[in-house]
Amino acid sequence: MGEHLIKMPDVGEGIAEAELVEWHVKVGDIVREDAVLAAVMTDKATVEIPSPVDGEVVWLGADIGDVVAIGSPLIRLKVAGEGSDIPVSEPREEAEPSLSLERKEAQADQAGKASKVAVEGPARSAPYPSPAEAVPRAAMRARRPAVPRPEGEKPVASPAVRLRAREAGIDLRQVAGTGPAGRITHEDLDDFLARGPEVARASKLIQDTSVEHIKVIGLRRKIAEKMAVAKSRIPHITYVEEIDMTALEDLRAALNANRRSDRPKLTVLPFLMRAMAKAIFEQPHLNAIYDDEAGVVHQYGGVHIGIATQTASGLMVPVVRHVEARDIWGCAAELGRVTEAAKAGLATRDELTGSTITITSLGPMGGVVTTPVINHPEVAIIGVNKMMMRPVWDGATFIPRKMMNLSSSFDHRIIDGWDAAVFIQRIKTFLETPALIFVEA
Known part of the structure; x- marks a missing residue:
């Protein structure tokens, strides 16, 4: 096995850089040749970047909104054979200098969950249960009250839990944490999803002190x-x-x-x-x-x-x-x-x-x-x-x-x-x- 490095291609128009506006893949995805990896913008034209090979995504070199110079490293794929000029043995910390701390924690959290599943039981196709799977387990556990957190108190949760909550549209301030120091776990999200309508009725009118930071890209x-x-x-x-x-x-x-x-x-x-x-x-x-x-x-x-x-x-x-x-x-x-x-x-x-x-x-x-x-x-x-x-x-x-x-x-x-x-x-x-x-x- 080897790694294949994909650089920001020359998208024409004589430009020297382009803005990354969308990722179509994430670390761990399997991609096929010609599959769209990302979209970049030059002036008002959006250009899609395809994959030249089959492989598994192991590194993303930029965040949405970053301006990337033509020829700069953009994405790495694990491929069959020798790949390009990057050996697999290259230390990951050096190969991934631009990964954010939150993304690294999320990957580590997912890796830990995967190894636990491998030891305790058969592997599952998804890193966490769907709402339908969560209902039976939630019914067997004692129901926890979903009490809004005091104003200004931030919920404690791992990056993986935060990512899952964000994708599901869940406000973590409304989720009761049962882990150490009130930490919110995946099981707490399962309970919350299982009794969503009940929570909505119980919460009535609450203060929303959230601030969403939206990058202009x-x-x-x-x-x-x-x-x-x-x-x-x-x-x-x-x-x-x-x-x-x-x-x-x-x-x-x-x-x-x-x-x-x-x-x-x-x-x-x-x-x-x-x-x-x-x-x-x-x-x-x-x-x-x-x-x-x-x-x-x-x-x-x-x-x-x-x-x-x-x-x-x-x-x-x-x-x-x-x-x-x-x-x-x-x-x-x-x-x-x-x-x-x-x-x-x-x-x-x-x-x-x-x-x-x-x-x-x-x-x-x-x-x-x-x-x-x-x-x-x-x-x-x-x-x-x-x-x-x-x-x-x-x-x-x-x-x-x-x-x-x-x-x-x-x-x-x-x-x-x-x-x-x-x-x-x-x-x-x-x-x-x-x-x-x-x-x-």
Whole structure:
């Protein structure tokens, strides 16, 4: 037998390091060739790392959230044959310098339990019993009251017990410990699981003094960094205007009712995208990115609109390119394609970069007013608020109209307040008189 060392591979894009965002294996797992071992993130693309060989995981070289240099040791596998250049006889303490104390204690605890089982009885397939197995044993023992611990008192338990409790969603403060000095054992967890409903009824209202420490990693860290840069380096000006969407909504309903089967259903966004493209034709300096370090504004001819999209992993901004060359249906089709790719985690790097101006919308939860953060290094972002039926005075009486606010932010270093207002007023004209959207300049 030997050991095979797997290093952080070159994931392309000319990068020197990547962030570890997910382990798919743990120490002791048996893996097959091509099985996914881990996932790393570069910019906003997630890359899976497969195993090049069959083997057993004996060492993990990083924790979730660590930034690992390309070529650094990442994982070790015990393999048949000689393996790579690492002999099995290498001392474990030296081979595992990055294992945390808690992980080592957990492994030692599990090893001790395994050796005890080997001596006292046949080996079990799992390191601890399932809740179903625990019930008969719990019934034979005297029932212990699960009394909440005094505020501030921490439960005493081994790392293996804590890991099991965490995986089962158990608050150890509610578990009575029967070991020395009140130490919580696996058997105590068995009892707690067996009478879970009873505990819930008995505990009623209790104080929750827990504090969960959540490391900001992966896409969430990228979002945090980009938002910090945008707010610290861009002096925002936010302009809010209300739009009468009644005529556009009537047109949208008619177009959807009579659309061809091969065409997507229209939402408000394709109309807004076309309105923005026409307004940008008159004010091209809003379709730009600003390199503030070089002091250069890069003004684009092509209108590449980023669409802020909420995904299971966090906020992403897929891009609909060349909106100036797409009609309403083309905008709708490409909008649906790139946003669905982002939500499914299948968007490519090219589909997530290169925007020149961004739309952000929370749909029905859009609120009355928002203050959008500019997608750095762009100079403008258009925010869509929710549509509501409101009474509007027409000079003689109040009439019901479908109204929607646009809350939009601009980089005040590049865009004057007057230019921002002119831009939004032009979009307002297109949306309130939607026939103009279809008129070629």
